[in-house]
Amino acid sequence: MLQSISDSAMQHQAQQTLSGKGGRTGWMVLFGPALIAAVAYVDPGNFATNIEAGSRYGYALLWVVLMSNVMAMLIQAMSARLGLATGKNLAEVIRERFPKPVVWFYWVQAEIVAIATDLAEFLGAALAFNLLFGLSMMQGAILTGIITYAALQLQRFGFRLMEIIIGAMIMAIAGGFFVELFLSHPDQGAMVKGLLLPSFPDSYAVYLATGILGATIMPHVIYLHSALSQNRISTEPSQRNKVMRYYRLDVIIGMTLAGLVNMALLALAAATFHRHGYEEIVSIGESYKMLAPLMGGNMASYIFGFALLLAGLSSSIVGTMSGQILMQGFVRFHIPIGLRRLITMVPAIVVIVLGVSEQKALVASQVILSFGIPFALIPLVKFTADKKLMGNLVNRPLLSVVGVAVCTLIIILNAYVLFYSLFE
Template structure:
């Protein structure tokens, strides 16, 4: 952002004029010079709309949406299984894992949005431009395994919800989830993108109500919840559970997709906002969306710790729902099942969209949505047909997701620090160090998970 002095008629200094990416000259007070560039942009944008609250509110609302769609991935049925299992088995002990994971998610998703608004490209596209044919194919294969593990959790969760609500057999329920989610995907793209975005956000609100309702029926002890904020493990199995929760909370496909969503939302024409405006809006979008998603995840764990801890049969979603019905009443149990169904429908649609974008960016081919849907749906239907405990398969899927996280976040952090890609919007040294620290924590936890699993101690 170019800066130069702005003077009054008498020759005295009156601040700074900033040339934004859109060529608009915006005054910034000298006081903002002590802040980093992104903070100074936020102040400049806020001051520009001072005295025009209605316009500012409308402008902000127009910026919201992409992060809320991505946030659906953070409240999918895999979260439900991991968080309910954690709360029922370990009480409040692993609340801190969700808090840390959610803070990491805010940083990671903002970086993905920032990459998209600055470059106008998705993370898979940028990866594809910097890899040879063999590298693109290998990277695509690991990403596709992650996509299959993701859809496994989402389809199984939806089948369980339909079984709980209507008694529909699991395999048939999985087919219904696959069919309905495919219909939702036809709204993605072109003029109907906004409809898809609003439908997914509406489902997110249903999810939030469905999974938080139990807290109001049986409020937890605040001191007991606070004790769960102290980082600790009890055994190797708790480390495996923490890794599973991390895999459910920090979602690789949401990272790949978010950089596409912002460009779908803001467009590429003359009406596209300036880069500073999009970055400002994306920060607010991400914080609000993941505050909701994080609250839902913590609520699930707290409900299980408060109402299901020590009860038998709560290591499956079905068992947890039956226990919730017994302890909190049939109404809460039904609301929970509706939330689970909404979670499945929205997250499986978003996951398939992410898979399509990954394939397009890495393999440079555009595959129809229905074909991407079949590739990830078939393994989930096989599990539903033959697995004795679908929830156990769902937990294993979350561990696979955890292993795939570094493949998404390490390139993301590298590219957002690269001036050749980001120009003047590249991350500064301090922020890059923070990003590297987040990567290191996640990779270390995954290495511990792999070692414990290989030794049979997890």
């Protein structure tokens, strides 16, 4: 299991906060899980789908990013609620309550989704090393593996340190894109229209919207967030509602930050590429090369490249942590973190060796992710609506209904993508 994040100092400070003696900043100890989860919402897969959406359709699909982010808030709050109420993560609850064959099926499909996730993260970081420093994709992939493995070793010094490091990374990514968006002078009227008026310009836009959904609502962090919340602090049942209020605020802050980054990235592509008629600029590599001439300086490309690098490295760390949760939660099997890091590098290396377009691989990986969402979301909604399991943190009926509606919508979109892929 993940190294315990409920060390004595944090436990003490959290208890002081809950008793009203934590001071002005005492509440901050309860924050952090959602920032870890938020990293997965700004990974290289998001770069790929948002750049393609912005360059092809301008601001028209901004509403998809907004709605996906609202759904993500709901789902991640449910995940945190499950971990807090049960002291177990989603994979462990599934193992305890589902038949063994179903549990093994869940584990296999979750690992496939995790592989698709790691593929996007590794390719993104390797591409960033290639664009910024001229390394080959293979060299970049190997360097990514080394850096992420070294970062994962920091867990031995306490999980709070990992939260601070990853939080700093996502803040740097956000800062870079907000600066670039400001310099690109986006059409504010068109942005508002794209946010508030849902539309699909053509059938491919639906396929791309499902990719955005898959890149935004990440199945592996549904499992991870419940693990980050389980046993984070020891509380009496009477205190759990108060803790959940902090966790809910944590989710709102983390997911809002991730959503703003995704909106800024799509709007940047619309304001630079689409506005100047470069509607076929759909790859990350092309974006890096074209930002400098379109925005009047190399700094725009460098900011983009370093944001991509931070996104790839941080999300790869989170992806490996999620993989450990899946394996240990579903089948109670543990492998050394270094071995898992090595195994999950293989798909990305195969893609690099075969010369597959990184853009096609990235977008396809996000579509695979969207197919994994219902398998995580259905049991999450089921368990959090169970009064015997959840106690005083059970979902309100309206929340469960909304969860079912979100799951139904995702299944319908996935069915459309399957039809589109087979018959278009």
